[in-house]
Amino acid sequence: MRTALVIGTGLIGTSAALALAARGVAVHLVDHDPGQARTAAALGAGTDEAPEGRVDLVIVAVPPAHVAATLAEAIRSDAGRAYIDVASVKGGPRRELEALGCDLTAYIGTHPMSGKERSGPLAATADLFEGRPWVLTPTRDTDTEVLNLALELVALCRAVPVVMDADAHDRAVALVSHTPQLVSSMVAARLEEADETAVRLCGQGIRDVTRIAASDPRMWIEILSANPGPVADVLAGIAADLDETVRALRSLESSDEQKRRGGAAGVEDVLRRGNAGRERVPGKHGAAPTAYEVVAVLISDQPGELARIFADAGRAGVNVEDVRIEHATGQQAGLVQLMVEPAAAPGLTASLRERGWAIRQ
Known part of the structure; x- marks a missing residue:
């Protein structure tokens, strides 16, 4: 993949564009709000200038209600070799495209399972999809080259491809x-x-x-x-x-x-x-969930305190598998809950106490 056109520069579209641009793909950005496309371009997601001729991949990142119409327009204008959307529903848009009489051999519906509470290009990051599932919903009509381009996109975004039926996905x-x-x-x-x-x-x-x-x-x-x-x-x-x-x-x-x-x-x-x-929710790296031991440490709300506690855990030779911070109401302090392998908990507790940390049971 050398060129891509991203239609819709919200959180998902801009994040995908940032990831592709960082890996050498020439990305063109389009949005119904030109100011939003300019913002995405200023962030390094590509250019808001129109491409010269067909691109390798057209990525439609608009709300579900507008996916079919946007895709149909792009397909009819011969904008690219392959077309995908990243909407969070898959069955409906495909049926709408079929009703519009579009040739769907060059299209595949996809859905990156990643997001944030915030939206818009300013919330976007190039690493938004790293390690996250990215669903692909090919059909018997999907051209092999199109599937390969979609898989390349997923790889460039460092996500994990998951193939599903569209309605099962929904x-x-x-x-x-x-x-x-x-x-x-x-x-x-x-x-x-x-x-x-x-x-x-x-x-x-x-x-x-x-x-x-x-x-x-x-x-x-x-x-x-x-x-x-x-x-x-x-x-x-x-x-x-x-x-x-x-x-x-x-x-x-x-x-x-x-x-x-x-x-x-x-x-x-x-x-x-x-x-x-x-217990069925996948744990770290998608593996079966692990029952970690919690080491709770009282921490003050001061610059550098989190870095110090992680550094001290590292000096103890313990890998912190997960972390949670529970803030104290009305106080400049809180509890940092370090999730570690059960066998590592006693040693970490002793080491942190030696370094002056207040451990809470």
Whole structure:
């Protein structure tokens, strides 16, 4: 791949353009807002000048509702040798293209499973896709050269290719991406009218659950409008669980011992099923999840403190597998939770104590 045209310079389009430009591909940028394309070009994602002739790959990075029309226009104008889109739904756009009578041998639908709460070119980074799954949905009609160019794009972005059927992909993202967004927003919405004393008690749990609730509603309306059925199916299952859990909790209020036992069993059931589901989430590098030991260290909110604790962990010969920071409300301090292999935890704890760190159990 020597040339590419990116249509749509938001977070995903600009990030892909940055990755390609950094690896020597001549990238041309187009957006319905010329100012946004100029911003992406200024960031080093390519040029906002039109290409001279056909490019090797056209990447359509527009909202799902506009994918088919944008692709159809690009295909009819013979803009490139191959065409892909990066929308978060795949079945609908392909059916729309078929209805428009487009020749789809040069097209393949794709979806990089990566993103941020922020949108736009200023949020883009060349490493956004590194190590992340990038779904490809070829069909029997897809030309081999087109599939190879799509695979080259994934490789240049240092992502991991995953081949799926388009409709199976849409059902999968309804479960692992679209529904979590709605559930996160629903939980966060409870905070809008909450008493200030309750909000002051917010800890890491509520921060984890509501992190993605900060996402742009306009973007998510477009995504959810393109995949409403599968998302509604997942939410219906969650609603059934909620109904059962509400009944179980009401039973725990009863003065009847048998009802209380039944309520406790109902709550325990959903919690245990949650444990089982969580264990299926891939761990580090996509491998089976590992039960790490947590070494919690009190840390002051001062420049260089994080660097110092990581350096001290390195001096102890311990690899930190993951990290979480829990901020203390109203204080210039917090807890850094270092996730390490269980066998390494005692040695790391002792070493950090020797270096003056306050360890919390």
